[in-house]
Each structure stands twice: as structure tokens, then as C-alpha cells.
Amino acid sequence: ITVSEIDQQAAYQYNMKPGVYVSSITVQSTMDAGLAVGDRIVSVDDVMVSASTDVTSYLADKAVGDQVVLNVEREGRLVTVTVTLVENTTAE
Numbered sequence: 001i002t003v004s005e006i007d008q009q010a011a012y013q014y015n016m017k018p019g020v021y022v023s024s025i026t027v028q029s030t031m032d033a034g035l036a037v038g039d040r041i042v043s044v045d046d047v048m049v050s051a052s053t054d055v056t057s058y059l060a061d062k063a064v065g066d067q068v069v070l071n072v073e074r075e076g077r078l079v080t081v082t083v084t085l086v087e088n089t090t091a092e
Contacts, residue, residue: 001025001035005052016040017073020052027086034081039072046071059085 004023011018020041025031041049044058045068062068062085070081 001027001030003041003052003055018050020049020055022072029086030083033083034079035070035072035083036074039070039074039079041070041072042078043071044068 001022002024003020005020006014006016006018008018010016017040022035022037022039022041025035025037041055043049044055047054047058049055049058059068064085064087066085067082068085070083072079072081
């Protein structure tokens with residue numbers, strides 16, 4: 001997935017909550033797991049996140065094939081999604 005960080009000013013401008021949002025999904029299995037573009041990531045494995053660096057720092061110690069539980073906010077509801085990590089083949 002690709003995430004975007006929405007700061008306080010942008011959140012106010014676009015009538016959103018500040019946080020880390022899913023901006024794109026490149027693996028079909030991630031969509032099949034229940035993650036959607038526009039979801040705001042609240043926590044990864046019960047570790048609260050408020051910045052994209054929180055997510056990447058947490059995932060740095062994980063390996064391909066590991067599963068993580070994402071709690072995301074979607075349309076005002078909390079949704080729990082379990083995803084399996086895959087290799088990022090788009091990183092340069």
C-alpha cells in the first residue's frame with residue numbers, strides 16, 4: 001500500500017481527521033483482506049500511529065510473510081483488517 005499523511009491544516013481544509021491514510025493499494029490480496037483506499041490507519045498491532053513514519057518504523061522489524069493487524073477508521077467506524085506483508089517491488 002501507499003499511505004499519505006494528512007496534517008492538522010490539510011485535515012481542517014478537507015474536513016478530515018489528521019492521520020495516516022491509505023492512498024493506493026497495489027496488491028489484490030490486500031483489497032481482498034478488507035483494506036480500502038481512504039481508510040485512516042489508527043493502529044498497527046495495537047501500536048497507535050499518527051504519522052507515516054510510525055507505520056514504516058513499526059514495519060521495519062517485520063519480514064515478508066508476517067501478518068499484522070490494522071485498525072482503520074472507515075466512514076466513522078473502526079474496522080479491523082489482518083494483512084500479510086509482501087515484498088515491496090516498487091521501491092527504488
